[in-house]
Amino acid sequence: MxxxxxxxxxxxxxxxxxxxxxxxxxxxxxxxxxxxxxxxxxxxxxxxxxxxxxxxxxxxxxxxxxxxxxxxxxxxxxxxxxxxxxxxxxxxxxxxxxxxxxxxSAVERRYIFRMVSRRAPIVHEAGLVWQVKPPLSLEAMQEGAKHLLGYHDFTTFRSSICQGLTPFKTLDRLDVSEHPYPGGAEFRFDVRARSFLHNQVRSFVGTLERVGAGHLEPSDVKRRLEACARSACGPVSAPHGLYLAGVGYEDDPFE
Missing domain, CATH: 3.30.70.580 (Pseudouridine synthase I, catalytic domain, N-terminal subdomain)
Known part of the structure; x- marks a missing residue:
């Protein structure tokens, strides 16, 4: 074979x-x-x-x-x-x-989440980005994201039907950046870890969107993480903004 x-x-x-x-x-x-x-x-x-x-x-x-x-x-x-x-x-x-x-053999998974803030409907990328209407604060989302980095019990940001053996994971990267988008702004979440729990990235993004919109303070992310309760999670973002952007290996077969 x-x-x-x-x-x-x-x-x-x-x-x-x-x-x-x-x-x-x-x-x-x-x-x-x-x-x-x-x-x-x-x-x-x-x-x-x-x-x-x-x-x-x-x-x-x-x-x-x-x-x-x-x-x-x-x-x-x-x-x-x-x-x-x-x-x-x-x-x-x-x-x-x-x-x-x-x-x-994978040592890292990388996801990119694309969220667009604008009032007008999405036309050319409908189904390829998650649209929200409130203006968002990049700085607030960046500050909130810092609380999620490192090794934690991520029960709050784990689907209730997750089949993972443990809620403990190490999050290596969660960068939030802003990019020009016609009639609004695109926010990209670059998330990296060895492995993820079910709905973990979408749960992160949904909570951070509430921070960016001013409904939560950045420090609330830390409190919700430490609650270790699914009920403490914000809304889960739509799936169509999420992309599996790469898988890392010690010896990359494609290089």
């Missing part, structure tokens, strides 16, 4: 999340169907992480074992051909050893 790492870009809007589901369209299911047509038999893929319904990816990583020794360019081209017209694309393909595992 020959193992290949795949770097995958997708628009999550048409799918019920990454994970394969019976009788429901999923990103994993579509890719496995395409690989099955290429290989002539069913193949399963393993990914660095699962994304929820409506969440997008710029650089999801998965791996697949193939009987045939493929040229990586030809393999990616063949899979992309059979993925049409799905909004899914293989943007990188590399041959790896059996020791590589898309999920267990």
């Amino acid at each position: 020959h193992r290949y790492a795949l770097k995958i870009e997708y628009n999550g809007a048409p799918y019920h999340g990454w994970q394969r589901q019976v009788d429901l369209p999923s990103v994993q299911g579509m890719i496995e169907q395409a690989i099955g047509k290429v290989a002539g038999s069913a193949h399963e893929i393993a990914a660095a992480g699962r994304t929820d319904a409506g969440v997008h990816a710029w650089a999801q990583v998965a791996h697949v074992d193939m009987e045939r020794d493929w040229d990586t360019f030809r393999l990616s081209e063949a899979i992309n051909y059979h993925l049409k017209p799905n909004p899914i694309a293989i943007i990188g393909c590399a041959k790896v050893t059996e020791a590589f595992h898309a999920r267990f």
Whole structure:
């Protein structure tokens, strides 16, 4: 068997999340169907992480074992051909050893959340950003985000249906930046950690949006974190602003 790492870009809007589901369209299911047509038999893929319904990816990583020794360019081209017209694309393909595992070999996941503050409806990027209408304070959100960095019990920012074994995680980065956007402003949340809890990033963003809008003080983020209670979390942001932006490995197969 020959193992290949795949770097995958997708628009999550048409799918019920990454994970394969019976009788429901999923990103994993579509890719496995395409690989099955290429290989002539069913193949399963393993990914660095699962994304929820409506969440997008710029650089999801998965791996697949193939009987045939493929040229990586030809393999990616063949899979992309059979993925049409799905909004899914293989943007990188590399041959790896059996020791590589898309999920267990990963040392970092990076997410970007895109939130746009403006009154007018979003036209060209509808479904690709989360729109809010109140003007937001970048400085307040940056100050609030500092309280979330480091090793904590993140029960407050964890979905009640999260299947993680522990709520304790280390958050390595949560940077908030402001960018020009027609008729308003775009705020980007750059979030990095080895792994995340279910809905953790969207819970962060929803709470920080309340801080930016002036409904919470930056110090309230610390108090809510320390409450270790899901009821202390602010609203959970919409999924369509969230992007899996990258997966880090000690030996990056795509470099």
